[in-house]
Amino acid sequence: MSFVNKLLASVGIGSATVDTKIFRSELVPGEEVEGIVQIRGGNVEQQIDSIYLSLYTTYELKKDDRRVREQIQIGRYRLTQSLVIRPNEGKEIPFSFELPLDTPLTIGKTKVWVRTGLDIKNAVDPADRDYISIVPTPLTGAIFHSLSQLGFRLRNADCEQAKGIFRNRLPFIQEFEFVPVRGPFRGKLDELEVVFFPKRQGIEVLMEVDRKARGFASLLAEALEMDESLVRFTVSEQDIPNLTEIIGSVISRYS
Structure with a gap:
């Protein structure tokens, strides 16, 4: 059963999950983003090489005479070194990082979100997406x-x-x-x-x-x-x- 569980976890079934809680969802550029990352172990023990938060938005550009929208990472923050999460174990990791001054305002078509990722070897990395509202200074x-x-x-x-x-x-x-x-x-x-x-x-x-x-x-x-x-x-x-x-x-x- 353990082998089957490990095999399933390697493709994302029964593996660790991640959920990020951001304390304030409305921020201005230059402010601190604070929250916690909640990790819940799956059916097997897994080693997490790193936990990282990435800040994303989208922008419009011209490609082959067409206007397209692309996602772009505007900031990346590593939270921890490697750790082990046991089956069904829960961990909470607090975080804080400063929003870049050039973070765009969420006006019109513009959206900004934080993507949380767990770097797990030989497995599908679980991820979580949380939208935040960026308001003027x-x-x-x-x-x-x-x-x-x-x-x-x-x-x-x-x-x-x-x-x-x-x-x-x-x-x-x-x-x-x-x-x-x-x-x-x-x-x-x-x-x-x-x-x-x-x-x-x-x-x-x-x-x-x-x-x-x-x-x-x-x-x-x-x-x-x-x-x-x-x-x-x-x-x-x-x-x-x-x-x-x-x-x-x-x-x-x-x-």
């Missing part, structure tokens, strides 16, 4: 609020493949697309695309200001994609009281 939230105050509405948000100078640690950027629905920029701009590059002391903001075509010259510029201006600036939490004025001034220079 106070500074990012203040930028969103300022754009709303200026009359912009968020139309779309997604993670897309980054190229050239826009590629940092990760092969994608999270782009937020706003449209002016009221206020001073309605009728002047078609849209405003915003990307955040978070730093320890603030956020570098990249804005692409898409001016509305007016007259033949503007229509020609739009046809040639010359009606867009790219601007970068940095803000910090000290700027929050004046953020609406700062952002409004930046956009006005290019609208």
Whole structure:
């Protein structure tokens, strides 16, 4: 029977299982993710070489002239060295790790999850997936609020493949697309695309200001994609009281 159990465990039947409990499912980039990993032994004793947590999201990229979505690992954390789990034994392993500052916000199509894996030799590694909600930091939230105050509405948000100078640690950027629905920029701009590059002391903001075509010259510029201006600036939490004025001034220079 023991041999049969070992054979079955090697293909995932009656083997150890894993379940991760994350204490808080809503977090901001840079915060600590805390929880416990619960392991339950199967029908036979098994050696677990390592327990690891991986942070995943998805992004859109172009492949063979098609737009596809791919999963990508944005962080990996090893919890323990090897251990032995006996039949039906239960173990709980606490964990804590820091969310990367460039973890995307779970807005629009973007999802973020933690995958827990057990590395077991000669067996199917059991795994568990737990989704978490990534919300704006106070500074990012203040930028969103300022754009709303200026009359912009968020139309779309997604993670897309980054190229050239826009590629940092990760092969994608999270782009937020706003449209002016009221206020001073309605009728002047078609849209405003915003990307955040978070730093320890603030956020570098990249804005692409898409001016509305007016007259033949503007229509020609739009046809040639010359009606867009790219601007970068940095803000910090000290700027929050004046953020609406700062952002409004930046956009006005290019609208």
